Amino acid sequence: MSCPKTEHLLQEYLADDLTAVARDEIEKHLLDCAGCHSELETLLMTQASLRGWQEQRVPHWNRSLNLFQHEQRSAANARVWSAWQWLPTAASCAMLAILLLNVSVLNDEQGFSISIGGRSEAKAGLDAAISALQTQQRAELQELVTRVEDRLDSNSVSLLRAVMEQTQQTTAENFEQLYAYFEQQRLLDLQDMRVGYEELVNSDYETIRSLQQLATFVSYEGNVR
Amino acid sequence: MSLIEEDEALIAAALNGSAYAWEKLVKRFESRVYNLGLRLTGNPTDALDLMQEVFLGVYRNLHRFRGDAKFSSWLFRIAHNKAVDMNRRKRLMTVQSRLTSEDEDEGFDIFPGDAREEPEHKLNEIETNQRIIRLLAKLPMEQRLVVELKIFQSLTFDEIALMQEISENTAKTRFYTALKKLKDIAEDQHVLS
Structure with a gap:
């Protein structure tokens, strides 16, 4: 199907308000155009196929008034x-509207009166009350902040203390170990010094003994002469 | 007395509380409304629900019927609106997804009862209707309604346009598009079978 008029023509042809002249024109085109003719045939067949619907009986139901x-x-x-x-x-x-619009109802000897927005003195009183409330709330907030800060500080101090205690404990243990090491080294040094001194003393004794022997020999030589 | 005059007489009597006139009026249109429901919803339960809603709507608004249009057009306007409402409540969407599911040819039981017990002519009738319902289920509700109102209720495009709150030309285009789509689907099914 390649006719550009098909959609428009068939749409009109299937409508119910087509004039006799327009119908004749379309039918004339359908005789000449195989594409449009074929399309119309299949569309009419589809319509006929749908019209093949078989009426179903209505099930029992209560239709009473x-x-x-x-x-x-x-x-x-x-x-x-x-x-x-x-x-x-x-x-x-x-x-909510009453609250937002500040509606006030006045009952006096002249009767009821309803005002929106409130009177100036009432407004001033309200402003003062709001201001006092704001000050009070600000003070409460400040106190709360201080309390929170204190709590945070005390928490920090406890933490620091715990860290320091831990550090001190570790440092003391380290000092003890260092002291033990130095003590051990000192004892070893003393031992070495004692050994060295004894060796030195022994050597001195040997020297003296040699000198004694030499002196004895010299005196012996003198006696002999 | 013409049918239209008869309708008007029944309406007047029903408004005066005549149960007989009301039931006669309902019986006159219930088959058309029920079958409309079957084609639009695809199953008897929803069709019955829709029919009851339609007649309840008719009863509630009967005093507003002025007689400047045919009673049938007025009634199908109510039916159209109820079907749209029903569809909006997703009840028809569920049916549509069931109808258009891939295994639609298996276990597709639109009508109650055991088909084996039905006589042959009845079986053919059921088969024809099932084929039509399957075809219509492929259309979106607005197109399905145009096809229903044009082919089955023989309403004019003017009346359909008024119901769907669209122009007459849009109603014509909608009908043509729907018919062309149904033709294409039927051709595809014919080629595949």
Whole structure:
């Protein structure tokens, strides 16, 4: 199918409001254009195929007027109930509006009066109350901050102390080990010194003994002469 | 008395509380509405639900019917809106996904009862209707409704456009597009089978 007019022409042809002239024009085109003709044939076949629907019998159901009246009453009740369900929301909105708009109701001998926004003295009082509340809240906040900071400080000190204790303990152990090492070295040095001294003394004794022997020999030589 | 005049007389009597007139009015249109429901929803349970909703809508709004249009057009406008509502509530979407699933040819049981017990002509009838429902299920609801209203309810494009709140030309295009799609699907199925 390559005719560019197919879609437009067939759309119109299948419509129910086509004038006789327009219908003749389209039918004339259909005689000449094989593509449009073939497309129309298959579309009409599809339509006919759908029209082959076989009516199904309605199953048994309650169509009595009473049932419909009852259903309508139930629906009406449901609508009333659903309308009442809005009541809490509406009340909340009204209260919020009263708060936001600062609505005040005055009851005096002249009757009721409702004002929006409040009077100036009432406003001044309200401003003072708000200011006092702000100051109080600021002080409370400051106190809270201080308390938190204190708590944080005490936590830090405890931590530092624990770290230092740990460090001190480690340092003491290290000093003990160092002291033991030095002591051991000192004892070894003393031992070495004693050995060296004894060797030196022995050597001196030998020297003296040699000198004695030499002196003895010299005196012996003198006696002989 | 013409059918339209009969309808108007029944409506007037029903509004005056005549149970007989109401039931007669319902019986006049219930088969058309039920079969519309079958074609749109694809199963008898939803079709029955839709039919009940439609007649409840008719009962509630009967006092508003002015008689400036045919009662059938007015009633099918309600049916159209109820079908759209039903579809919006995803009930028809579920049916559609079931109908268009890959194994649709297996266990596809639109109509209740054991098919083996049905006489042959009844079986052919069921088969034809199942084929039509399968085809229609491939269309989006707005196109399915146009096909339903045009082919099965013989409404004009003017009336359909009013119901769907679209222009008459859009209604024509929608119908043509739907028909072309159904033709293509039917051709594909014919080639595959």
